[in-house]
Amino acid sequence: MEKTVSIAIDGPSGAGKSTLARRLAAQHGWLYVDTGAMYRTVGLQAVRAGADMDSEQAVAALLPGLSLGLRYVDGAQHMFLNGEDVSGLIRTEQISMAASRVSAHPTVRAYLLETQRAFAREHSVVMDGRDIGTVVLPNASVKIFLTAAAEERAQRRYAELTARGERVTYDAVLADVKRRDANDTGRAAAPLRAAADAVTVDTTGLALEDAFCLLSKTVQSRLA
Numbered sequence: 001m002e003k004t005v006s007i008a009i010d011g012p013s014g015a016g017k018s019t020l021a022r023r024l025a026a027q028h029g030w031l032y033v034d035t036g037a038m039y040r041t042v043g044l045q046a047v048r049a050g051a052d053m054d055s056e057q058a059v060a061a062l063l064p065g066l067s068l069g070l071r072y073v074d075g076a077q078h079m080f081l082n083g084e085d086v087s088g089l090i091r092t093e094q095i096s097m098a099a100s101r102v103s104a105h106p107t108v109r110a111y112l113l114e115t116q117r118a119f120a121r122e123h124s125v126v127m128d129g130r131d132i133g134t135v136v137l138p139n140a141s142v143k144i145f146l147t148a149a150a151e152e153r154a155q156r157r158y159a160e161l162t163a164r165g166e167r168v169t170y171d172a173v174l175a176d177v178k179r180r181d182a183n184d185t186g187r188a189a190a191p192l193r194a195a196a197d198a199v200t201v202d203t204t205g206l207a208l209e210d211a212f213c214l215l216s217k218t219v220q221s222r223l224a
């Protein structure tokens, strides 16, 4: 079997991970795996069930009854929750926060870990998340820590949400970005941090095209 390539991309929310990772995968014909979407799907289920998201026991109790599917439709990753395509529903601010909260529980992380690793065993992947280089794929071919200033990440997220018709203010989005950063970096289980052997790519002040160029060149040079 041909050797697979795995590119781990971690970083805070709004740094452009998913857009850039998807494009990098398409450029090379690799599979793009968005692990945040898996946590979002668990978060959606917790919201629907009215579970106390800060209680590990309450969230863990949902997992046995959960059928979580990840399938590629026309090359795009779709998430299925008990057979329902929830790919659009998991993109709201409410579910962003729910995902951040349920992802703090080790039981939830353990539940998703093997599925994530299996993708990288079977395919060449670009996988993005918070703990890909540190926990999920410690032997990834290349590890990137993609980041940008909080104000700029909030600005991008604000533009994205308002374009989709969500009624939010910039200040509220910035507060959410900072709260999620604090949740994601401050938790005990697999906190967001750069792996010791990760290359940091800072996209502050860079247009999308320039950010992609920088990422693509960084990956190429590490693979060579």
Ligand code: DC
Pocket (backbone or CB within 6 Å): 013, 014, 035, 036, 037, 039, 040, 096, 099, 100, 103, 104, 128, 129, 130, 131, 132, 180, 184
């Ligand atoms: O990448 P995202 O914004 O869609 O992720 C949603 C939340 O899921 C994020 O706040 C933290 C969590 N997450 C995580 O803990 N580990 C990952 N590998 C991916 C996401």
